[in-house]
Amino acid sequence: MAVYLDHAATTPMLPEAIAAYADALSVVGNPASIHSQGQASKRMLEEAREQIAATLGCDPIEVVLTSGGTEAVNLALKGLWWSRNRDAARPVILAPGGEHHATLDTLEWLEQHEGAEIGWLPLDGNGLLHPDVVASALETYGDRVALVTLLWANNEVGTIQPVTEISALAAEHGVPVHVDAVAAYGYLETDFGAVRAASGSTGAAGLVAMSVSAHKVGGPVGVGALVLSRSAKVEPLLHGGGQQRQVRSGTQDVAGAVSFAVAARHAAAHREAEAVRLAALRDRLIDGILSTVPAAQLSGAPGDGRLPGNVHVAIAGCEGDSLLFLLDMAGVSVSTGSACQAGIPEPSHVLRAMGRSEIEARGALRVTLGHTTTDEDVDALLAALPAAYEQASRAGFADRTTTLGH
């Protein structure tokens, strides 16, 4: 059985979430139907929504269920930008480098097709966005800012951002904030209402939108949510039957919501204890890697500045995909960064945004822990890594000069 250490890509579904999913799938009824069977479905859906809302610190009406994190991010960014540009020209979106591709590619699209202007916010060497950077950007761009978007915690290097401080700055300027909490949810306290209160966010200013995904917390792939504060206005991406506050049309996925709710409740109930357990495993893993492979350098914030389940190292002198291959052959699943479409590992744009050179960014290895991770899994990686490193550094870089042939 392979050792699974890629929980940031997706984490195993909880058996109870699978059971709830299967049970709910056998219930007939469109929650929008008027008859009793439709009403029964609607009840299941709304109970699930309430339970999900409770884990997010928001009201049930503020949970807009989506097909996942990517759709939630798209809805927040495009929806807020279009809405903010209805009555006045506010082309600017403030965003840090090193965001997830769901954000980067959406911003690029808005820039190319809708005339948006992106104000890129620099990260420090640990991947941290300093509030004073945000403050000065808000001053510089003034009334032209449509919104601010940022990751709650970086999906690659695990660095946790000062979401409350940044939301407070935006609230002062009357600017809405979207937070991509996909990687943070289930591992950190991601309480929407608490951050809104602590940051003085009122109405449509400050924190107004937050994206999460079910499959990162033991729920099914294909389900996520955008938490959208009551007063926030977004233009919808999908038009149709007007479900979910007219914001997200389409027949609602009752079984997905039910399963998501089970996983969300489980994650919330165990979060504090899990965070302590995972942080201890994480620190043992980091210490083990740094002591057995001296060429390895930790990326992202140290200690509790990073996600409890995230280990990210850059290993000098070898290619991340060689390490990944050799560890895979040794039965350990890890990643070089975020999961990507064609299976081609790219030099991490997150490390590049943190000021690392492309060469340094190449030997990236991300090891992420989750609810099934044990001491033995950590031991397995630590046992396999030195040999993998030695062999991978023999192979060196893919663009080295060849000696075979003439």
Add this chain to the structure above:
Amino acid sequence: MSGGVDSAVAAARAVEAGHEVVGVHLALSRMPGTLRTGSRGCCTIEDSMDAQRAANIIGIPYYVWDFSERFKLDVVDDFIAEYAAGRTPNPCMRCNEKIKFAALLEKAIDLGFDAVCTGHYATIETDAAGNRELHRASAWAKDQSYVLGVLTAEQIAHSMFPLGATPSKAEVRAEAAERGFSVANKPDSHDICFIPDGDTRGWLAERVGAEKGQILDREGSVVGSHEGAAAFTVGQRRGLNLGVPDPGGRPRFVLEVRPKTNEVVVGPKEALAIGEIAGSRFTWAGLAPEHPDVAFDCDVQIRAHADPVPAVAVVQPHAETGEPELMVRPHTPLDGVAPGQTAVVYVGTRVLGQCTIDRTVSAVPVSA
């Protein structure tokens, strides 16, 4: 595994022969210019997915290895530089020489593999002393040993070609269908992979730069003008647009491209006949001949699908530089040979070696 039918069947056969096989797809192009560096123009995502589906069916692990930087340096840039220098390169041979059997093979060996296995139609035989020799495929119609002629003994020692003894491509397609590969009827690739629309001339014009120049006859008289010498290849007849007609009214062909002076030389078809070719960049595909400096009989082939022609070959010092070069004299003159092409030398079915052609000598003197 390119995503085509040949490499898929080759992989399946290697597994059945008892080898421990891992599927590798080469990412060879990376379009720069956006934040996201992953969008690729060739070796498409669809090809990668086809290769992965075949690997799934065979039941082997599958990875994509990115050699885009090496490919750009060794194949694409080389292709442009060769054309700019008035030569006619073969990028597929360069890719075999520098990427598949060098960059890929070296990385594979370092990562613990023994050999690279491809879907090329060629065979490897072992002589009495245990030396590995590269030979033509059993079916000459599909033979691809020409494009492997650049391989050295060391590379051949780490190569496997499980399709070499297959009687026909139809057989490989039938086997692929039987194995349930979705690519069983996928068309063969023909064009240069990094020129997606197949417009080689247009692609080169953008990169090499083109300036108006003169077209001369063999005696040096101006007979026309052109929009850039690099766009012409030896043996070309079309698109010459000559203002001065040939005295005898005969069709004229490109005989020579001179990039330094931006001139193109044209003449009658018989002047294309080449009686001698030579190149200093030569290799032996396996054990070198014992006395390469003593002229020996062989067959020479100058294109992937050309017929081999009986010839004599010898390694001798270049008349001016003194540098050793492989010189080949075909018994009957060869048509349309251009510097930059590869001359592969065979003895029977065995690939003996090759040279990249530096110079050619016409079989017909200028005064003729």
